Amino acid sequence: xxxxxxxxxxxxxxxxxxxxxxxxxxxxxxxxxxxxxxxxxxxxxxxxxxxxxxxxxxxxxxxxxxxxxxxxxxxx
Numbered sequence: 001x002x003x004x005x006x007x008x009x010x011x012x013x014x015x016x017x018x019x020x021x022x023x024x025x026x027x028x029x030x031x032x033x034x035x036x037x038x039x040x041x042x043x044x045x046x047x048x049x050x051x052x053x054x055x056x057x058x059x060x061x062x063x064x065x066x067x068x069x070x071x072x073x074x075x076x
Contacts, residue, residue: 018024
């Protein structure tokens with residue numbers, strides 16, 4: 001793939017992000033604050049999902065395996 005086309009595509013995606021989130025009308029310092037807060041919230045959601053979803057899946061597996069009568073050999 002051509003590097004120029006990839007760069008243009010990412011520029012287009014960033015432009016779409018600015019239009020959808022109304023960042024295009026913000027001043028540069030407001031835009032950086034908005035992007036920082038949005039990135040922080042996104043990072044917190046990803047981290048929380050990384051930490052807690054496996055625990056919930058394991059607990060659900062244990063619950064449903066007890067209901068179905070399947071005994072797991074996985075030790076805690």
